[in-house]
Amino acid sequence: MEKLKVAIHKLTSCSGCQLAFLNQGSGLLTLIQYVDICHFIEGGIDNPDMPVDIAFVEGSISTPHDLERLKKVRENSKLLVTIGACATSGGVQALRNLTGLYRSAADMKAAVYASPDFIATLDNCEPVSSAVKVDYELWGCPVSTQQMGRFLSQLLLGAEPMLEKEKLCMQCKRQQTVCVMVTKQAPCLGSVTRTGCGAMCPSYGKACYSCYGPSEQPNCRSLSNRLQGLGMVDHDIAHRFAQFHSNAPVFRKEIDHWESNTAEGENK
Ligand code: SF4
Ligand code: SF4
Incomplete structure (x- = not known):
């Protein structure tokens, strides 16, 4: 069986969801019998532009650079799967969109940084699906290792993944x-x-x-x-x-x- 090519990309995020891959422990040894991990910067593999079968994307669109990178990821992948709250809904960073409830991005930059002009960020933070087509969404902050394992097994077996959504x-x-x-x-x-x-x-x-x-x-x-x-x-x-x-x-x-x-x- 030909191995599936997989990439794990990070946009604006804390990297917690990528840990769901690393936390598989010995399960990772089983996984690499079936998939080639082509890009996974947290695991030390750096080929961001390689065409792949499945791209997992962690993180929200919070900077102009995120948006630029995401479009390339979509062009280079057959399936695109968002992992975690940041990628699926905007996550914690999207609190900046609630200017009636919290401070705006500009106010926060001014409060935290001595030279806010050096920080390139968008006024609003958006999920991946606001800019490109998403094939599957794995929710959670962070996603769990078991959730990721189930999803990958179903894909590898050629089954339509069943995503949990009941209450x-x-x-x-x-x-x-x-x-x-x-x-x-x-x-x-x-x-x-x-x-x-x-x-x-x-x-x-x-x-x-x-x-x-x-x-x-x-x-x-x-x-x-x-x-x-x-x-x-x-x-x-x-x-x-x-x-x-x-x-x-x-x-x-x-x-x-x-x-x-x-x-x-x-x-x-
Ligand atoms: S969803 Fe939560 S754990 Fe995952 S990258 Fe975003 S903030 Fe981190
Ligand atoms: S059953 Fe009760 S404790 Fe459990 S999720 Fe529902 S409201 Fe919360």
Whole structure:
């Protein structure tokens, strides 16, 4: 069987999702029997322009250089797969888009750098799908090694990958995890969040904060009303949705709704 050529690219990100490859440990030795890793800068392989069968892309479009590189990656790959919150929805960097809730990119640059003019960054941060066609999206901040392993196995076997998108509450029920919203009145986002993490936070008695992003058919307004019932005020609800996936359209809509109820500048 001919080996698949694979590249792992990084745009603006913390590199945490690339670790899902490295963390396979001895599984990596099995993987390289089936794939040639052609570009993976974190693993020391540097061929960014090599044509490949599958390009995995981590990171958001936050700089003009990201956009330029991404277009080349798309030209050079048969399949393009985004990995992680940054690549799939814009991630934490996309908080800069919420100028009603947080400081703008220009304000942040001015606050952090002595010479902000040297920093080339875009005013808004966008997901990979805003600029090029994406074939599959793996959500999570970060994606997990198991999630990556399952996806690659399905591709290598020639099957259509099954991506997890049902609500996290389903996972809690299957593994008999006690609900923290019912028992502790914790502001859990699991009822609008996709599975994939194994319901790790509820398993440890903590509320989900949606690092895996929106599930299929999320009813965000209903959850927000429940959060209000727990005593959360409008801007706390907006902040709760604005953590990892503030730029995902269903979460953005909810943030905009609660943010508009908040007096200007109250949260900055
Ligand atoms: S999704 Fe999270 S872990 Fe992955 S690169 Fe972005 S910030 Fe890092
Ligand atoms: S703990 Fe959270 S994710 Fe689990 S069942 Fe309760 S609301 Fe759903």
